[in-house]
Amino acid sequence: DTEVTQTPKHLVMGMTNKKSLKCEQHMGHRAMYWYKQKAKKPPELMFVYSYEKLSINESVPSRFSPECPNSSLLNLHLHALQPEDSALYLCASSLLVGSYEQYFGPGTRLTVT
Amino acid sequence: QKEVEQNSGPLSVPEGAIASLNCTYSDRGSQSFFWYRQYSGKSPELIMSIYSNGDKEDGRFTAQLNKASQYVSLLIRDSQPSDSATYLCAMTRLGNEKLTFGTGTRLTIIP
Numbered sequence: 625d626t627e628v629t630q631t632p633k634h635l636v637m638g639m640t641n642k643k644s645l646k647c648e649q650h651m652g653h654r655a656m657y658w659y660k661q662k663a664k665k666p667p668e669l670m671f672v673y674s675y676e677k678l679s680i681n682e683s684v685p686s687r688f689s690p691e692c693p694n695s696s697l698l699n700l701h702l703h704a705l706q707p708e709d710s711a712l713y714l715c716a717s718s719l720l721v722g723s724y725e726q727y728f729g730p731g732t733r734l735t736v737t
Numbered sequence: 738q739k740e741v742e743q744n745s746g747p748l749s750v751p752e753g754a755i756a757s758l759n760c761t762y763s764d765r766g767s768q769s770f771f772w773y774r775q776y777s778g779k780s781p782e783l784i785m786s787i788y789s790n791g792d793k794e795d796g797r798f799t800a801q802l803n804k805a806s807q808y809v810s811l812l813i814r815d816s817q818p819s820d821s822a823t824y825l826c827a828m829t830r831l832g833n834e835k836l837t838f839g840t841g842t843r844l845t846i847i848p
């Protein structure tokens with residue numbers, strides 16, 4: 625089983641709202657990732673967690689705040705977003721960081737109005 | 738020069754034929770290579786991984802890696818309309834936690 629789940633599937637939020645995206649995996653993976661994908665572009669890495677600790681932040685604006693409460697869960701807290709933040713947000717996991725296969729969740733389609 | 742280059746397509750292939758997707762890369766330290774399939778509006782799905790030179794077959798899919806020439810390719814035999822998607826080439830290098838993607842090739846299988 626290589627399933628990564630994400631909720632919600634769709635989210636519409638105003639620029640003053642606070643919302644959270646959730647990601648879960650039960651494969652025993654110890655690396656989890658957040659990506660952002662715009663139309664007709666490849667996924668763009670945002671954050672990497674390894675053993676529940678943040679190991680990479682790709683200079684993401686502070687209005688995006690990641691959290692890894694335990695080895696199975698990954699959250700992305702959103703606050704004061706801009707319309708240009710509208711995109712598909714993808715969570716992925718791999719056994720460990722490095723040259724391991726990454727498995728993506730179905731994504732959350734975010735629209736900022 | 739981009740780190741990972743793919744022909745953006747669209748690549749049109751008749752049903753039942755072999756589809757050939759190519760990817761070249763500039764970083765000689767690249768170590769592990771992956772092919773993802775992405776249907777429109779969906780998330781990327783891992784279909785092949787390859788780590789050493791040569792061919793790796795899985796069903797109708799064959800990945801080919803040539804580190805000396807710095808290319809990796811994906812062959813799809815007996816192409817089906819359901820294979821129509823964007824194919825993303827991706828890779829990692831030793832000691833780097835990042836997956837570097839190409840821009841993707843859009844493949845259309847013509848019935």
